[in-house]
Each structure stands twice: as structure tokens, then as C-alpha cells.
Amino acid sequence: MTLQSSRFVANHVKDLPRSGIRDFFAVVSDMPQAISLGIGEPDFVTPWHVREAAVFALEKGRTSYTDNLGLLRLRKAISSYVQSSFGVEYDPEDEVLVTVGVSEALDLALRAFVNPGEKVLYHQPCYVSYDPSIVLVHGKALGAATSARNDFALAPAALEDAWEEGCKALILNFPTNPTGGVADKSTLERIARFAVEKDLLVLSDEIYAELTFDGEHCSIASLPGMKDRVIFLHGFSKAFAMTGFRIGYACGPSELIEAMMKVHQYSMMCAPILSQEAALEALLNGRESVLRMKEQYLRRRDYLVRRFNEIGLPCHSPGGSFYAFPNVAATGLDEIEFAHRLLREREVAVVPGSAFGEAGKDHVRASFSTSYIQLQQASDRISRFMDSLGHSSGSMEGVG
């Protein structure tokens, strides 16, 4: 971009940092032969019956707009799914909004609820878009750090510390990308008490809920008295392996869904109808494939976590998601150098934890959404990489 034309870019966008993932992506793109543990999506192809439903809809000429809220039959299916899986009842008529992925739903919520200058609290490390999405609505992001010391669970005390006067909303994401952190019911109850005390609206991104390995997933929306202040955000990308369909939803009190719908109708109109048709099929007939995929993720998790710990990269066992988040500090390298050297020297791609916020420093995110063979090869290569670090420091001593 020339100096001339850059003057058109809005200040708050100009100031927005590029995603750390974006930078690293450029490097990995030059090495197509590398084993990538950097992929934030399922390695399973969308189950055929779901793809077939989209094809059928296309054949039937279902290519129109839909209701701004989404197809009513999909909203009904979402409502009954959310009730049976999460124990919260939402009226499909006016408490469910179908969106273009959870990303759009979160953006809509921030635009609908946050006035310029208001603050939004979230926990770190976290999905890359939270902070920028808050900045884009001229809000102020307040990050509450989680740490490996307690498996990246969110301590309510950390929220207290990060909270500031003028805070309007709290974003939660359990299980968490990138740490796999989860929150059990008692933790959520304490977070809920905090939200009530500070009168916060809670935006709960539960996209990895079905991929909870240890214990039962609990939604904060299901806790007594919380439904009125929670926007439940969910979608099909992760559990149903439907990332490219870009389809998600928001559930909440009708006045709040109405406000989000207003933004949605002027910006997006509606989610693509073919994706909505596919989503409906996934909800009606896809739960078994979710369970099958989850079982495989669980075995891969146990394997990768064990290998990291054996190799000498301390790694907690993620309670959910498909990410391991080992600590690389023992190597003497920071996470960015570690990731770059591992890629250059051993052709394995992992994502530096700092791409997910300050609190991700000293860690890397390694996705176990890939085959055993790839996980084994990647682990072996990381192990050799660690050996070579040891050797090189040894030889330096020799030289000294």
C-alpha cells in the first residue's frame, strides 16, 4: 500500500496488530512438506450425509435468502439440541439467531451491546479474534490471565484483578482454544456470581463443548438466574467438522437477540441457506459421528500429551478442544523462536502461544486433529529437535 492510499484506512484498524498466526502462516506456506500441528480445524471431512443434504438443497433450488433469524426449522432443531445437550430452553421464534459462524455471532454481540469506550473482560490466552473484535467496536479489552499452574482454568480471582470500572461484558470460552482449559460447574458458579455482582453480560463461546473429554461440559447459561444475562454462542465447525460451511448461532433473551439480529440484517442479511440446510441435517442425524470423532480425539490427545511430557516439554492434559499447549521454556527458546526453528530444522509447524495473547508466552499450540502417523512423526521430530538443542549447547561448552 502506498503512503497515499493508506491515509484512507481508519485509525483503529490501522492500529490493529496483524494476527501472529498470519505472520507464521506466511512462513509455513513456503514449506508444504512440513507436518502441520497448526491447524485449527478437524481433520475429518464433513460427514457425507451432511454434505449430501447441502447438495440435495442445491438440486431442489433452495438458493434464496432465509428469514434474518435463519430457517425456522433449523432454529427449532437448535433449540431442542441446546435444551437436550446444555439444559437451557430457548424459544426458536425469537431467542435463536443463526449466524455465519460463531465469529459473526461474537462480532454481532459486541456491536449490539458495547458502546464506545465500554470495557469487555475476557480470559487469556484465547482465540485470536476476541481482543481485535472488542477494539473494532471501540471498546476496551481487559484480559484476565490463566496459567498452566492450574491447567488454564479461569480463577475468578483473576477476573477480579482484571476488572475495571465501566466493564460491560465478559467473554468466556470453555473448552478454550488454544489451551484446552475447561470450567467445571463450581468454577462457573463462582464466575456467575462475579458476573451478577458486577452486572456483566456474558458472551459464552462454547464452540468446543462437544469435545469435552474430562467430566461433563456445563454451560454458564444453564446456571440459575443466568439465562437473562448470557448470550450462548455455538456452531457446527468443530464438533460436526463443518468449518467451511461457516455456520453458527446465538441464543439469548429475545430483546438481546433482536438487537443482534438488527446488526445481522443490515450487515449479513442471513446465513447462507445451503449451510443452514446442512446444519439442520447435522443436528438431526449427526450426533453419532460427533461421538465417534470425539473418541478418536481423546486417544490422540492422550498420545500427544504423553509424548510432549516424555520429550521434556511439560504439557497439561487439555480437558477439551483438540489442542495441546505445552510449555517450551525449558528449551531456553521463547515460543516464537521455538516454533520457527522447529519448522526450519525439523519441518513441524506449531503455533507460538503468544499469538493467543501475552498469557500464551512460553507455550506453543499443537493441534491433535491429525492422524496417529502424523502425530508420531511430529513427536519424533520434536524429540530429535530437543536432542539437537541439547547437543548444540553441549558442543558450545566444548568450544568454550
Place this chain on the structure above:
Amino acid sequence: MSSVLQLLLEGECLETHQMADVLGMDEAAVTEELERLKDEKILLGWRPVFNPAEVEDDQVRAVIEVKISPEREGGFDRLSLRISRFDEVESCYLMSGGYDLLVIVAGKNLRTVASFVSERLATIEGVLSTATHFLLRAYKEQRHLLVEEGSASDKPAISP
């Protein structure tokens, strides 16, 4: 279901030491578990799955619908086993519906299969009729789809 069996069912072709690695078990323990599965006839054996169109010693395969008369003692079992024992028979299933046995037969050419049916199968006492259908093309073999799925090359190597 044992973890070894689950791993086998996932369909990734892992060697014993790789299975041991994935499951965090001793290789000996995996071998022992495989032996147990074989002993108990849960795991019947290993066969490679070929793309029929690409195999050099291309065989002709036929699906044969067989009607047989059940017997006073043993029902369909005696005749079904008698048919199953032929080397030409790859699989044999008792079916509900318009016929009794579905027999999958392989031979080196059309004539071998035809003579197996007319000379061996159809002449067995108790076999009432046969209807032979030759396989023309395989689209899916043992859960392996034989057409290219969309390439993964569009998938970014790093994503948030």
C-alpha cells in the same frame, strides 16, 4: 471394547509398535491382545484391501443370489457352510428377502466363475436356483472410496 480393537477399527494402518506407542502400552501387551482377539475369533485375520481396478492379476467377481431349501435339523447352516468352503467363495451371507444366500465369488475369468456356478454350486442337492451378477466396477471397497475426495490443498496449514 479393548483399546487395541478400537484403534484397529479406526482404520489407520498401524504396526504393532506404533499401536503400542499410541496407546502407551508395551509392544508385548499389544501383541498379546491381538493374539487374544484372534484366539477368540473376534479378529479373523488381515488382508490388504486392493482397488480392484488397479490389481495386476485382475479377477472377475460375481454376486450370486442362491435359493436353497432349509433342512429339518440345522435349517440353512449345513448347505451354507458347504457352499462357503469352496475357495472361490469370498463371502457368504444368509439373507432376508427374495433369496436365501448372497455368495460373492471370485475367479480368474468369466468362464471359471460361470463353470463354478453351473457345475459346482447349482448342482449341490438342496440348491434350488442361482442368479449370477457380475461386478462391473467398484466405487467403494471395504469403506475405501475409490474416487478422489476434494483435495486438502485448500486447507491452510495454519489456522486460528
